Amino acid sequence: MDYDGMTKSLLTRREALMTGAAALLAPRLVLAAPEAVTLTAGVVAKTLPGNVGPSTLWLYNEKIAPVLRIRRNEAFTAVFRNELAEHSAIHWHGVRVPHAMDGVPFITQDPVQPGESFTYQFAPPDPGTFFFHPHCNTVEALGRGLAGVLVVEDPRDQGLFDIEHVLVLKDWRSRHDGSFEDFLTDAGAARAGSFGDLRTVNGAVLPTLTVQPGARVRLRILNVDSTRIPMLSLRGAAKPVVIATDGNACDPFALNGWRLGPAMRADVAFIAPSKAGAEIIIEDVFGTKPRPLAKLVTAGQELRSTRASLRLPAAELPQPDLKTATRLDVQLLSGSADPKLEAWAKENGVSPDEICLTQKVFWSLNRQVWPGMAHDRLPPPLFELKSGRSYVAELFNGTPHQHPMHLHGHTFRVLGSSERDLPPHWADTVLVRPKERIRIAFVAGEPGDWMFHCHIIEHQETGMMAYLRVS
Numbered sequence: 001m002d003y004d005g006m007t008k009s010l011l012t013r014r015e016a017l018m019t020g021a022a023a024l025l026a027p028r029l030v031l032a033a034p035e036a037v038t039l040t041a042g043v044v045a046k047t048l049p050g051n052v053g054p055s056t057l058w059l060y061n062e063k064i065a066p067v068l069r070i071r072r073n074e075a076f077t078a079v080f081r082n083e084l085a086e087h088s089a090i091h092w093h094g095v096r097v098p099h100a101m102d103g104v105p106f107i108t109q110d111p112v113q114p115g116e117s118f119t120y121q122f123a124p125p126d127p128g129t130f131f132f133h134p135h136c137n138t139v140e141a142l143g144r145g146l147a148g149v150l151v152v153e154d155p156r157d158q159g160l161f162d163i164e165h166v167l168v169l170k171d172w173r174s175r176h177d178g179s180f181e182d183f184l185t186d187a188g189a190a191r192a193g194s195f196g197d198l199r200t201v202n203g204a205v206l207p208t209l210t211v212q213p214g215a216r217v218r219l220r221i222l223n224v225d226s227t228r229i230p231m232l233s234l235r236g237a238a239k240p241v242v243i244a245t246d247g248n249a250c251d252p253f254a255l256n257g258w259r260l261g262p263a264m265r266a267d268v269a270f271i272a273p274s275k276a277g278a279e280i281i282i283e284d285v286f287g288t289k290p291r292p293l294a295k296l297v298t299a300g301q302e303l304r305s306t307r308a309s310l311r312l313p314a315a316e317l318p319q320p321d322l323k324t325a326t327r328l329d330v331q332l333l334s335g336s337a338d339p340k341l342e343a344w345a346k347e348n349g350v351s352p353d354e355i356c357l358t359q360k361v362f363w364s365l366n367r368q369v370w371p372g373m374a375h376d377r378l379p380p381p382l383f384e385l386k387s388g389r390s391y392v393a394e395l396f397n398g399t400p401h402q403h404p405m406h407l408h409g410h411t412f413r414v415l416g417s418s419e420r421d422l423p424p425h426w427a428d429t430v431l432v433r434p435k436e437r438i439r440i441a442f443v444a445g446e447p448g449d450w451m452f453h454c455h456i457i458e459h460q461e462t463g464m465m466a467y468l469r470v471s
């Protein structure tokens, strides 16, 4: 009863398993013990599709986008081993983990030095499609491929779908010889980011996956790229709907070019065509010409399904009380370096690099930049919140670029946009377009400092980052 983590026949199940994107092309299993997995970050030489020479990749367990499947509310242990030449940690993006498990060096834990380990333990409270990655020198780490998928299964989903595929979107800034272009460029960081030309899904260029004719299909689509914001479309599928945003169930809405910013996820459902040999093309329709990313082909025995079931059980998240909520205003703005930084760093004997700071600044939140200045090592929090209280934050984008804004440790309700029809939905990352005002609501969670930043990593690393202090 072997299957891999990317493509899952939902008629079978195992306690926990992990496998790589490569398994899609050459199926091979790596099962982990149910109680714990080991995630080793290391350097691997691998030739990316279409290149003539190997690239120096940083990967977890030597795989591009490995998939880890665990279950909601069940204890999970991951032993992280750092075999990189620099310190690291694992951030579990979108998972409402205890503060000490959030994986932000210098904020929630000490950095894990080369050769050292750190054990993460939590029971994920929410089901959904999540991912994990480091939170320091992220532009290079993600650029070299250091990310994995975390699927938290929901026992309530049993039998709702006939098949699911995990699709991990990522571009690479590799040259033909396998070497990489700079991951952070001034021109990119100051604008929409530096794009990679080699576009892959699960580490492959235009991979083909199969589904049975007439099957109820669930696609877990993740954008782990640092920069690109594709507009998703499924050519050849009748009425595909988004059934979960950032892993959280929503009232299904038409996919229709939904923009998936960096770190955002969309679970998409549809009924496969009833004939064998039909093709469905997953494409990015952002440009003038649609860009095919992956292909689904119908094969095998026909199933007869109805659309009635294309909906997930409702999300069970802390409901903010909008009547008593405190209002927060967040302005996404350009910024410039604080001239006191160098002097402060010198005085404290700290190199900015050492504490995940960069000296280049193009962006700010409420005119506060990261790196910022304080008597302590960190800038003051953007806001101080009370655990258990409700908040409504209005995010205003005063820049000419889009920003996917991510809040750690919380799942917020996106209430609406000043500029467009945006279905209310739960998210941990919300794309704010230029001149747009987006309102989000949430209940402040566990006490601690929770990062809040743009997930275009070059923006994050050049000022557009802050934290909220919950006490």
Ligand SMILES: [Cu+2]
Pocket: 402, 403, 404, 454, 455, 456, 459, 460, 464
């Ligand atoms: Cu941004």
